[in-house]
Amino acid sequence: MVWLRTAAAYIAVVAIALTINFALPRLAPGDPLSFLLPEDVLAEMTEAEERRVLAEFGLDRPIPVQFADYAAGVFTGDLGVSLRYGAPVMDVVMDRLPWTLLLMGWALALSSLLGTALGVMAARRRGEVRDVGTTVLVLALGSAPVFWVAMLLITLFSARLGWLPSFGAVPLMARPGSWEYVAGIAERLVLPVTALTIAQTAGVWLTARSAMAVALARDYVTVARAKGVPERAVFWRHALRNAMLPIYTNVTIGLGSLLGGALVVETVFSWPGIGQLVVAGVEARDYNLLQGVFLVATLSVVAANLLADLTYPLIDPRVRR
Amino acid sequence: MLRTLSRFASLALIATGGSALAQGVAVGESGNAVEPARFVSEVNNAGPTEAERLTLGMWVSAGNVTTYTIGNSWNDWVLWLVYDKLREPSPYVGNSQDWLATDIVQVSDDATVWDITLRDGVMWHDGTPFTAEDVAFTFEYYREGPPNRWTHHASSVPRMVGIEVLGPLTVRLTSEKPMPNFDRITAADLPIIQKAQWEGVENPREFTEIGIGTGPYRLVDYEADRFYRFEANENYWRGAPVVQHLDLVMIKDPQTMFTALKTGEIDGAARPVPPELVLEWIDDPDIEMISAPTLWGAWLDINVARAPFDDRELRRAITLAVDTAPMLERIMLGQGKPGTHSWPHVDSFWTKPDLAAPHDPATAMAILDERGYVDTDGDGMRELPDGSPLVWDLKIASNQPLFLRAAEMVGDQLAEVGLRVAVESVDPGTLSALWRTREFDLRIADITPHGIADQDMLIILYRGDAGRELVFDEQKAAIVERWLDAPTREERLAVSYELQEYQTRYPNRVMLWYPESTFAYRWDAFDNYIPSAGYGIFHKYSFLPEDARGDVADPLLGN
Numbered sequence: 001m002v003w004l005r006t007a008a009a010y011i012a013v014v015a016i017a018l019t020i021n022f023a024l025p026r027l028a029p030g031d032p033l034s035f036l037l038p039e040d041v042l043a044e045m046t047e048a049e050e051r052r053v054l055a056e057f058g059l060d061r062p063i064p065v066q067f068a069d070y071a072a073g074v075f076t077g078d079l080g081v082s083l084r085y086g087a088p089v090m091d092v093v094m095d096r097l098p099w100t101l102l103l104m105g106w107a108l109a110l111s112s113l114l115g116t117a118l119g120v121m122a123a124r125r126r127g128e129v130r131d132v133g134t135t136v137l138v139l140a141l142g143s144a145p146v147f148w149v150a151m152l153l154i155t156l157f158s159a160r161l162g163w164l165p166s167f168g169a170v171p172l173m174a175r176p177g178s179w180e181y182v183a184g185i186a187e188r189l190v191l192p193v194t195a196l197t198i199a200q201t202a203g204v205w206l207t208a209r210s211a212m213a214v215a216l217a218r219d220y221v222t223v224a225r226a227k228g229v230p231e232r233a234v235f236w237r238h239a240l241r242n243a244m245l246p247i248y249t250n251v252t253i254g255l256g257s258l259l260g261g262a263l264v265v266e267t268v269f270s271w272p273g274i275g276q277l278v279v280a281g282v283e284a285r286d287y288n289l290l291q292g293v294f295l296v297a298t299l300s301v302v303a304a305n306l307l308a309d310l311t312y313p314l315i316d317p318r319v320r321r
Numbered sequence: 322m323l324r325t326l327s328r329f330a331s332l333a334l335i336a337t338g339g340s341a342l343a344q345g346v347a348v349g350e351s352g353n354a355v356e357p358a359r360f361v362s363e364v365n366n367a368g369p370t371e372a373e374r375l376t377l378g379m380w381v382s383a384g385n386v387t388t389y390t391i392g393n394s395w396n397d398w399v400l401w402l403v404y405d406k407l408r409e410p411s412p413y414v415g416n417s418q419d420w421l422a423t424d425i426v427q428v429s430d431d432a433t434v435w436d437i438t439l440r441d442g443v444m445w446h447d448g449t450p451f452t453a454e455d456v457a458f459t460f461e462y463y464r465e466g467p468p469n470r471w472t473h474h475a476s477s478v479p480r481m482v483g484i485e486v487l488g489p490l491t492v493r494l495t496s497e498k499p500m501p502n503f504d505r506i507t508a509a510d511l512p513i514i515q516k517a518q519w520e521g522v523e524n525p526r527e528f529t530e531i532g533i534g535t536g537p538y539r540l541v542d543y544e545a546d547r548f549y550r551f552e553a554n555e556n557y558w559r560g561a562p563v564v565q566h567l568d569l570v571m572i573k574d575p576q577t578m579f580t581a582l583k584t585g586e587i588d589g590a591a592r593p594v595p596p597e598l599v600l601e602w603i604d605d606p607d608i609e610m611i612s613a614p615t616l617w618g619a620w621l622d623i624n625v626a627r628a629p630f631d632d633r634e635l636r637r638a639i640t641l642a643v644d645t646a647p648m649l650e651r652i653m654l655g656q657g658k659p660g661t662h663s664w665p666h667v668d669s670f671w672t673k674p675d676l677a678a679p680h681d682p683a684t685a686m687a688i689l690d691e692r693g694y695v696d697t698d699g700d701g702m703r704e705l706p707d708g709s710p711l712v713w714d715l716k717i718a719s720n721q722p723l724f725l726r727a728a729e730m731v732g733d734q735l736a737e738v739g740l741r742v743a744v745e746s747v748d749p750g751t752l753s754a755l756w757r758t759r760e761f762d763l764r765i766a767d768i769t770p771h772g773i774a775d776q777d778m779l780i781i782l783y784r785g786d787a788g789r790e791l792v793f794d795e796q797k798a799a800i801v802e803r804w805l806d807a808p809t810r811e812e813r814l815a816v817s818y819e820l821q822e823y824q825t826r827y828p829n830r831v832m833l834w835y836p837e838s839t840f841a842y843r844w845d846a847f848d849n850y851i852p853s854a855g856y857g858i859f860h861k862y863s864f865l866p867e868d869a870r871g872d873v874a875d876p877l878l879g880n
Contacts, residue, residue, distance in 0.1 A: 010336075028750070028751065029747075029750070029751040029754045029755065029758075030750045030751050030753060030754025030755075031754065033757065034750060034753035034754055034756075034757060035750070036391055036392070036526065037468065037469070037470070038392050038393045038470055038769070038771070038772075039753070039756065039766075039768075039772070040470075040768075040769070040771055040772040040778050040781065040782060041392070041468065041469070041470055041472075041473065042757055043781060043782050044473065044781045045468065049468060052467070052468075053467060055467065056467060056524050056526055056527070057526075082658065083526065083528050084382075084384075085383065085384070085529075085545050085546075086385065086390065086526055086528060086529045087529050088529045095544075133707075151576055154576075154577060154580050155580070158580055158584050158586075159580045159583055159584055162584060165584075165586055166577055166580045166581050166584060166586060167570070167572050167577050167578075167581055167586065168547075168570060168572075170568065172376070172548055172550075172567075172568055173374075242410065267573055267574055268574045268576075269577065270547075270570070270571060270572045270574070270577060272544070272546070272547050276546065276573075279573075280382075280546060281750070282750065282811055283750060284750075285750055302593065
């Protein structure tokens with residue numbers, strides 16, 4: 001019965017999200033005409049001619065008809081044609097997805113590890129100079145605009161030192177699959193992953209530090225200490241295991257953002273991911289493309305929440321009861 | 322100190338030197354000329370004039386490089402790598418030369434019938450011969466098919482009523498209105514597409530195949546928004562290009578693109594260098610810069626479809642209140658020309674040479690007083706004639722920081738004559754939509770050479786505006802009608818001049834500045850760029866052998 005209720009809740013969430021995904025791009029002022037044709041051409045077009053262009057993409061049909069088409073497409077996988085790319089939306093999105101997974105996956109993994117490690121260490125030395133220093137550094141970096149951090153990294157490591165490429169995901173001239181190709185991807189990954197890691201670490205760090213500080217102040221920690229359990233064991237076995245619960249939730253939900261892409265970082269580094277598709281879709285008012293990208297983002301967030309729901313009892317026995 | 326002085330001296334030369342030298346350029350009957358390009362860097366190195374491979378940065382996607390996925394002057398140079406026109410280089414210069422055509426002849430006295438003789442031996446990229454069928458098909462497709470940036474040449478300005486193939490290499494076109502400049506404008510603007518590839522294509526915007534052209538480069542691979550790979554067409558009828566492989570990579574962020582140029586990841590940046598970076602790079606040992614005429618402009622757009630801007634005297638007061646000279650100095654760091662010449666572009670072949678839009682706030686205030694825009698509540702700002710508050714919105718696109726500065730200056734200048742504006746920044750898509758639905762008061766935007774350096778497009782803009790005007794302007798409409806009926810070049814130019822004067826006095830667009838477009842490249846990779854009006858230096862002519870270029874390039878001073 002509980003499972004049925006949970007499933008119904010998820011279905012309702014997805015249905016509402018899909019409706020918002022359809023409505024949101026259309027609520028923005030404008031339409032694709034301004035992207036398809038320059039102003040000097042639009043200047044003389046009649047309304048009938050404008051409708052004719054919109055009809056090429058089915059955008060002259062009533063909104064309920066467009067919605068029905070979109071809803072059916074969600075189940076069949078046919079999300080229409082992107083007016084910006086002239087290709088099926090599903091193909092365009094699937095082409096970009098691996099690049100976003102690669103970028104966001106590394107950033108999530110590194111920021112989770114780094115944020116957790118630094119947060120836990122900070123909680124252990126709470127109030128000490130090292131804790132204050134780490135707090136200032138992490139919060140300062142986390143508060144810095146990510147585009148600014150990205151530009152600093154490019155300026156330092158590409159322009160000044162010449163160590164790393166400043167844009168793109170692949171070396172154009174390398175044969176796909178070759179060592180040069182793989183190495184080229186790896187070196188192009190470093191700067192955008194670093195920028196994203198810097199931006200995302202602060203959130204994990206705050207959660208980890210706070211959770212660990214709370215855990216260290218709990219009665220069971222005091223009892224353990226009173227019983228003479230060594231401090232190292234108190235810290236790692238008693239406090240950290242309990243502190244991991246909110247950190248795990250944080251990281252699991254972060255998985256949901258994996259497929260959403262990173263708009264700013266992808267734009268600055270010309271990284272061909274989902275984030276750039278969002279920017280391109282908004283610029284062109286490419287409704288089909290935006291619906292497709294939002295669909296992927298919605299499903300990934302829902303899937304991440306589902307994963308958290310399903311796995312939480314495994315790490316926290318209290319939830320099983 | 323000396324270096325700084327040297328930099329400013331160079332910039333001053335860029336800004337002022339060209340105009341004096343331009344006076345002596347022969348331009349034909351219009352009396353106006355494109356200003357010569359200028360070599361900007363302090364040192365002119367001698368780099369290679371040929372290259373095996375060149376990587377250029379671009380910032381606006383070109384789709385699959387067809388006339389339906391390229392529609393503006395940001396990236397039309399990519400299209401011209403693949404496609405040719407009947408005459409080249411462009412409609413902006415007035416002296417285009419035969420390209421795919423060997424002869425274009427006016428047949429009827431009223432300039433409605435023209436015969437085109439085509440070059441023999443030209444081949445499409447797929448190895449099939451180029452024929453009159455392709456040219457006729459191009460005009461038919463553009464007349465009947467979905468609209469794009471070029472279709473107006475066949476569908477409306479003027480509409481072609483007869484398209485006949487007279488022989489394997491001869492086509493006759495008949496239009497419903499005179500087209501005395503067919504050879505100079507339409508023939509120099511319209512890309513010719515292959516009948517075999519396009520005749521079955523009903524929705525060209527969903528067509529994803531690689532376009533087949535007759536141009537010097539074949540597109541061999543692309544991923545829109547990521548990269549384009551071109552290979553030289555060794556059989557190009559004017560001679561094989563001097564760069565064998567041309568790779569274009571998409572870099573949207575300007576800072577990243579110029580960093581990539583500096584680090585050598587790309588060999589050229591196909592977007593103008595920001596004014597402040599020109600100063601920084603003027604003595605850079607790796608990079609050379611050329612200031613080339615791109616014929617762009619920035620203007621203040623007045624919405625004539627909304628009261629009270631239908632009052633032409635009010636618009637005159639606004640243009641008199643705006644002072645464009647300080648804008649050029651403060652915003653463009655002097656790199657360009659002020660909008661005092663009004664529009665069309667000060668360097669366009671079609672522009673009346675002595676146009677002038679003076680800055681005269683005293684007269685502006687007198688006009689405003691006379692029209693009833695007076696300060697009734699004593700706050701120092703004027704109210705509308707009915708006494709209600711006057712606050713006009715001035716919209717700009719959020720991705721245009723220079724326009725934000727310009728908007729603030731326009732706001733200050735209008736405030737000096739008692740007019741209050743509120744600057745509002747919106748995303749580019751929204752601004753464009755507001756423009757189309759005429760839901761704005763004032764707007765600052767840029768305008769491409771197609772809009773301000775092509776006589777036919779000027780009429781389209783004037784006529785389009787007329788259709789959207791709140792009160793129909795009979796005087797302007799009458800001039801436009803006379804232009805449409807003018808059967809000779811001379812008559813048409815004279816009427817165009819009349820229209821330009823009228824528009825300068827009662828503008829619906831106030832020209833703010835004409836930017837100097839400076840382009841940068843790494844001279845050690847390739848050092849054989851030539852300027853061409855409207856395209857800058859990155860275009861197919863730069864990659865053709867010297868003897869194949871003909872007269873498509875502009876003079877380059879200081880090289």
